[in-house]
Every structure is written in C-alpha cells, then in structure tokens.
Amino acid sequence: MSSAKRSIALVGLVAGFAAGVASAHMTPPVVLHSEREVVSAATRGAAKLSVREVRLTDAERDEVARRSGWRPPAGVQRFYVGRDASGKLLAVVTTLSEFTIHGPVRVAVALGPDGKVSDVQVIELTEETHAAFKPLLDRGFAKELVGAAARPALPASAANLEPQSIARFYAQLVTDLVGRAVALYDVAFAGGGEK
DSSP states (O other), X not given: OOHHXXXXXXXXHHHHHHXXXXXXXXXXXXXXXXXXXXXXXXXXXXXXXXXXXXXXXXXXXXXXXXXXXXXXXXXXXXXXXXXXXXXXXXEEEEEEEEEETTEEEEEEEEEOTTSOEEEEXXXXXXXXXXXXXXHHHHTTTGGGGTTOOSSOOOOHHHHXXXXXXXXXXXXXXXXHHHHHHHHHHHHHHGGGSXX
C-alpha cells in the first residue's frame, strides 16, 4: 500500500472514530440525597455512630453470592453503625452501586438489628435514568422494599411495567441492590449480632 493510500485510510479511520465519539453521550449524575443525609436519617436517635469496614473472606463472599446472586468484589465493605448510649445496635447503613450502560446507580440501604430493611434511598443516578425512574420513586417504590429480610421480589408498583422498559430495568436493579445489602448484612453482622 502506498503512503498516500495509508494516509487516506488513516484519515478515514480517525474521522470514523471521531464521529463515533461525537455520537456517544454521557448524561450528568443526579444526586438525590447525600450519603451523610441518608446515614443521619437512618441512625436518628443513635448516641454513637461509627464506620465499620469489613473485609469478607472468600467463603463469606461465596455465601453472599448464594443468598443474593451477586458476589461482592474483594476489598472492603463499608457499614455505618448506629448504637444507643448502652451500645445496643440500632441501625446499619451500607451503600451499593451498579454501573449500567446509562451510568451508575447508587443506593443506600438501612437495616435494623433484626436484619430487616428499615429504609431504602436511591442516592444517585444519571439524568437519563432519573427521568424514567422518577415516577416510580414518586409513587413510593423504594418504601415497598422496607421490611425485606431476604432477597426481595420486585415490588408491586414495578411488576406491571413493560418488561423491556427502562423503568422496570432500574426497578429490578434497585431491588437487587437491596437484596445484596441484606445478604452483606447477614454475613458481616450474623443476623444482627456482630462477628
């Protein structure tokens, strides 16, 4: 191939790449709640608040996977722990994220000492996702997950959505994140009693 043909081919390749980059888009994040707001609300009444970082063993990670269908990555799982003045556990809050084609979804899940979900807050998602998911959030979708003590089923408010809709996809994702949080709590805190 002559150098002129190589130059033309290279210019065509660069132009094609530039057109592909120009057509891709990233939507900015929408922060619905700060982590601090969520932890503060979920641990209201706590006299002591601490951060507990747990490094799960491979066996513990396998157990989380068995319970939730998701195997946590190696590394530290962070929990915010609220206790009363006598040291009794009141609430544990953890945040989980999932990265999708539309961008990240971040959820905070609060669990009581009984291991049941006491609050769920969608903390962050992208503008595009927020537009599709906001009607469900406005109808109290996240509140339907409160009380879960195991991997929850998709709440009723989302179950009748079109199976291929973006809202249903994200409703299932948030539901799955809650199930992951419950499994993490059960394994890291042994059903309310710490390891």
